[in-house]
Amino acid sequence: MPLPAGPQIPPLLQLIQWIAQPLAFLESNAQRYGDVFTARFGALEPIVFLSHPQAIQEIFNRPEQFDSGIANDILKPLLGNHSLMLMDGERHQKQRRLVTPPFHGERMRTYGQIIYDITQQVSDRWILGEPFSVRSAMQEIAMSVIMQAVFGLREGSRCQQLKQLLAEMLDVTSSPLSSSLLFFPWLQRDLGDWSPWSRFLRRQEQIDELIYAEIQERRQEVNTARSDILSLMMAARDESGQPLTDAELRSELITLLVAGHETTASALTWALYWVHALPNVHEKLLQELNSLEDKTDFNAIFKLPYLTAVYQETLRIYPIALITFLRVLKSPMQLMGQSFEAGTVLGPCIYLTHQRPDLYPEPKQFRPERFLERQFAPHEYLPFGGGSRRCIGMAFAQYEMKLVLAAVLSRFDLAMVKNQKVQPVRRGLTLAPSAGKWLVPTGLRQADKVPARV
Template identity: 60%
Template sequence: MDNQILDGPSPSFIQRRINMLRWIFNPLAILEKRYQQYGDVYVVAKNVTPLVVYISNPEALQQIFSAPAGTFDSSGANRILLPLLGDHSLILLDGVAHQRQRKLLMPPFHGDRLKAYGEIIRDITQQVISRWEVGKPFNVRASMQEISLRVILSAVFGLHQGDRFEELRKLLTRLLDAVSSPMSSMLLFFPSLQKDWGVWSPWGRFLNLRSQIDQLIYAEITARRAADVHSDDILSLLLQARDENGQPMTDRELRDELVTLLFAGHETTASALSWALYWIDNLPEVREKLLQELDTLPPNAHPSAVVRLLYLNAVCCETLRIYPIAINTFPRVVRSPIEIMGYHFEPGTLLLPSVYLTHHREDLYPDPKRFKPERFLERQFSPYEYLPFGGGNRRCIGLAFAQFEMKLVLATILTQYDLQLATKTPIKPTRRGLTVAPSGNLRMVVKQVRTQKSPALV
């Protein structure tokens, strides 16, 4: 094939709209079909502007992720998230503004700061799962959502209880539900549907919920500035942060970054935890190996001991490989002509690195549809072969926190309860807003309470 010509379909305008709907309702099937037809570098539709190119070749991904600053515009293609996150969100910034915000946001998510959240994660998990009853089915996603939302509210705002905590928790849950189903997610994919016809209309309801959440967030920011009390939560750390010119973040910048952290750190973790519990029960050999490893922990195990467990790490990695929550990384729009693997791309071309397709390459992951944690014990994958948190300068800043939380929550649950799927019906991935998650009917039952209690995270 001529390297200057990319394979891909040439659909009509109507067919493109039909394909878009198929993409919204069944994205993984569309991805796999296109990969089988056109390979690991292909255009979504020929003869359209902008040209959208899917890429799942590790060599090409390395060239994209390591390209010099300014090669791509990574903000414009993310405008679909503007109504949700705000125009000062790290995700919607580029260039110098993106670098500034990233530097200000990074410190709370690394090193000793993570350790401060260990006890919070363990206690919140304990509070939620203590309501489970032996023999009574429970909705896995609902429980994992409650854990992840409480954790993120505690870590980000330092809110553990009280009126503002409860209001934020309820409103955030309702806002996420408003754009989570395949049907309602069309509000984000099709801006023409974003019409405010009052609180009874879908978009009007969304705007009303967003407004109520903003009021609570701005009230919390104002109260914190007035109190001038230093704490370990992320809001307190961001209020203290200063850029290279000694300037703090504005209230609007804080609001947009806090909302970004809330949404990015809540839904994704809840989905990953739900998948992990599904796979662990679905495969007895995986469950047995994991429980044997967890049983080696002493009663007073420190969080650092938990997160260093090799098989637990492998289970979490494989969970994020087989069904990555974000099936693509953030798009890159070419700013100046560039050649990648011999393909020439003109300015304006939109490159979409595919996480899902990369994670399902036979040459990297033999028998890719099989859940096999041992892959991550047998070899180490490069950032261009395994990329559940994206890559390059757009890699998720919360990846260490997400992995930390995922391991501690799973360890706390599995050392206390023997769980079993309520039915053996296979669970399929479904669209949830802009992500892909296990279907909402995933239910489990507590078979019994284990005699060994959860390790105390001190």
């Protein structure tokens, strides 16, 4: 069965365009070929991009038809052999049941104070009148939140060392050059101390040593009052009463970091961009935040309707992940009247679905109100993917984003720096605002001890 039509340019050029100009690639092909088209990226299997809500619904509703872990295989050197992201079928579902409970709504409340305190600490260093890199600040917040809320590490030399090593490790996924280590297995050779792969392996070993030492220490601890995600995962048992092994815990910790750090930092950076690029959005949001009596009532912040809509619209207009994980068909299937063979690789496209004018009129406009006017189904609004693979960090990311935004906006007046262009650019597997110091603190909203420039 032939695959649906798609771009005719050579596969290598398609790959280059997908890496360098992903939005132009998606939009031009959707315009030419519609809701379904086949892209060919270098020597990889062709990928059928889909952006019709009905096709997406069918995919999310029939998880037994697809594998995804197998398509994430290139991340194995980073994540290890026991990562949820690399598993499929029954094993994946079992592991998900073990790893997901710490991320459920109620649990999130425990992390409110941590998120708030870290935001205050990082923004303590902003200086009035001095533009700063929003991305670096948001990365620092996201990393510290993960270290405390997920790993349960706050200070001390193990925490510092891990932070440093993990940041270096994540750099591998963020630049096209360094990520070629993962894309081209023939580069994965240990050619002595200074070869990139050998340095990669040494770093992984150091990270593993630190994580295993932490796990050992925790096993000996009698203090069970800890609420971090590592402790909760250590206490979890499967149906037959088995806990996660040390190697599984290690893999899942790194998975949460890789999946949760860059994504949340990019999402927060976008949110700050939109709020400050559009004065009417800023004003409405401030009005809503001002209506709160207690600016640290995290529960009340979380429920604010306009803040929620701003968060939703931020992830609609430029979703951090352009497509969900790939779905590889296990047996033949009909989708929207087309037949697909077993082995076909499908890419439900979050970006193109979010840009459909029939769902989101004037899709290029940032308009949070659309989320107050109507509700969207899980196959119409899917920044966190869906079905059996939906992001397990969704509630966590949502909570963190709202609390950080509220804390920053309640503390500072910020303004866009003139003539600084902000554009969507690829960062590893995510879509992020371009780097640069495009935001400047212009005043304080609360009596505060932030250093001011005269």
